[in-house]
Amino acid sequence: MSKHSAIKVKDLVKHFGKDDNLVRVIEGASFEIQKGEVVALIAPSGAGKTTLLMMIGCVTEPTSGEIWLGEDLVYKNKWMAKDTRKIRREKIGFIFQSHYLIPFLNVLENITLLPQANDVSQKDAQIKAMELLKYLEIDDKAHNMTSQLSGGQNQRVAIARALANNPEIILADEPTAALDGERAVSVIKMLKKIASEQNVAIITVTHDDRILPYCDRIMKIQDRAIVFE
Numbered sequence: 194m195s196k197h198s199a200i201k202v203k204d205l206v207k208h209f210g211k212d213d214n215l216v217r218v219i220e221g222a223s224f225e226i227q228k229g230e231v232v233a234l235i236a237p238s239g240a241g242k243t244t245l246l247m248m249i250g251c252v253t254e255p256t257s258g259e260i261w262l263g264e265d266l267v268y269k270n271k272w273m274a275k276d277t278r279k280i281r282r283e284k285i286g287f288i289f290q291s292h293y294l295i296p297f298l299n300v301l302e303n304i305t306l307l308p309q310a311n312d313v314s315q316k317d318a319q320i321k322a323m324e325l326l327k328y329l330e331i332d333d334k335a336h337n338m339t340s341q342l343s344g345g346q347n348q349r350v351a352i353a354r355a356l357a358n359n360p361e362i363i364l365a366d367e368p369t370a371a372l373d374g375e376r377a378v379s380v381i382k383m384l385k386k387i388a389s390e391q392n393v394a395i396i397t398v399t400h401d402d403r404i405l406p407y408c409d410r411i412m413k414i415q416d417r418a419i420v421f422e
């Protein structure tokens with residue numbers, strides 16, 4: 194396991210159902226993603242992009258194989274840790290197509306909710322949240338309700354929320370799908386900056402050709418295996 198590796202997947206298999214209802218989604222996928230890399234994951238609908246992301250994110254249990262996150266073997270034919278939620282909280286930030294911000298909380302409260310649930314004090318959570326909002330250039334919106342923000346601004350808040358626990362890995366599922374061209378590019382540029390400045394590995398599922406030039410590598414699911422372009 195290299196020191197620079199953020200994600201390593203070996204012989205990963207995922208099937209849903211069995212017998213007549215067996216769906217083979219991933220068959221023997223192996224790949225490695227380095228810290229600081231932004232990788233686009235592209236494949237046709239139903240090919241298994243979300244399933245792959247959710248296995249790496251310790252949400253969906255694989256059928257077999259190995260998953261390493263940094264130096265930790267988190268899955269080897271079974272979850273290796275008793276508490277997969279803890280791994281998720283400590284190592285991973287998720288960003289989705291719909292930002293899933295809570296409409297009746299302001300921007301700052303949305304970002305500090307999870308760290309506070311993880312026993313970070315309100316003061317420390319707010320200091321970190323303000324740092325992130327400054328970094329993402331929306332600190333002037335800290336006390337606004339999310340309903341008062343544009344789609345692109347809300348997606349930045351969702352990025353700040355994903356970063357609030359200092360994750361080693363960000364998993365993004367079509368983070369720019371709801372945005373127009375300029376805002377989509379601004380969000381991917383932001384992710385690229387985070388990856389290189391904070392040494393975070395980012396996998397982003399996308400159907401959006403506009404963001405591919407900003408990614409370091411393009412990963413595809415082809416014949417149930419992973420290939421790089």
Ligand SMILES: Nc1ncnc2c1ncn2[C@@H]1O[C@H](COP(=O)(O)OP(=O)(O)OP(=O)(O)O)[C@@H](O)[C@H]1O
Pocket residue numbers: 209210216218236237238239240241242243244245
């Ligand atoms: N819980 C489940 N039970 C059974 N089959 C499932 C389940 N979740 C996903 N699948 C199947 O696994 C395959 C991959 O689904 P997945 O959602 O990962 O694809 P995707 O590439 O993300 O698709 P899209 O681009 O449409 O979001 C599909 O055939 C889907 O029907």
